[in-house]
Every structure is written in structure tokens, then in C-alpha cells.
Amino acid sequence: xxxxxxxxxxxxxxxxxxxxxxxxxxxxxxxxxxxxxxxxxxxxxxxxxxxxxxxxxxxxxxxxxxxxxxxxxxxxxxxxxxxxxxxxxxxxxxxxxxxxxxxxxx
Numbered sequence: 001x002x003x004x005x006x007x008x009x010x011x012x013x014x015x016x017x018x019x020x021x022x023x024x025x026x027x028x029x030x031x032x033x034x035x036x037x038x039x040x041x042x043x044x045x046x047x048x049x050x051x052x053x054x055x056x057x058x059x060x061x062x063x064x065x066x067x068x069x070x071x072x073x074x075x076x077x078x079x080x081x082x083x084x085x086x087x088x089x090x091x092x093x094x095x096x097x098x099x100x101x102x103x104x105x106x
Contacts, residue, residue: 004035012036016044016052024048026055 014032016024029052033040042049067073 004031007035008037009035010037011039011041013041013043016042016048018045018048018051020048021051024052026053029053 012032012035014029018024029049064073064075068075
């Protein structure tokens, strides 16, 4: 499925089995359904489809999107962003993400 992202196919046949439970998820199902121009054929178990739709194993994501959209957070690029060799270590923090305080603009 992931290789198919951005592609389109005349027909998609999607096998859904509970034996593939670790792979079943809403995003995988969405990708499969949106790759087909016309028919999508689901083959397998109804329980597997229910697991994929319910996305039973998803853990909450730690994102700042809500704060960015609400305007309570903003992002400023660090000065060393894009500088080759500035830091070879991956950043564990949210460098550049700042909490806006009332009266202060980013």
C-alpha cells in the first residue's frame, strides 16, 4: 500500500484478514480505497474490516498541530536550521516551537 501512495489504479483488490491484524489500520484502508479509479473489491473477514476502521491499536500522537492552529503556539526556525554540520545529533526537543503569551506576537 505505501508504495501506491500518490498513484492511481483502475481496480484495487484489498485482502483483509485478522491474521494481518498488526498491519490493519484506518490510514492503510484509506490509502487503499483512494487509489482506485472505480471498483474497490474487499476480500476477507468482516472482523478485519471492523478492526481497520476502528484502528484499535493506534496510540495518541504527540503533536503541536492543535496549538499551532489555535494560535497558542508558533514556530520559529532555529538559527542553525539548514546549516550542514550544525548538529549531527537528532533533536529530541521541539526546537523552534514556542508558546505564545498574550500580547506577544511571533
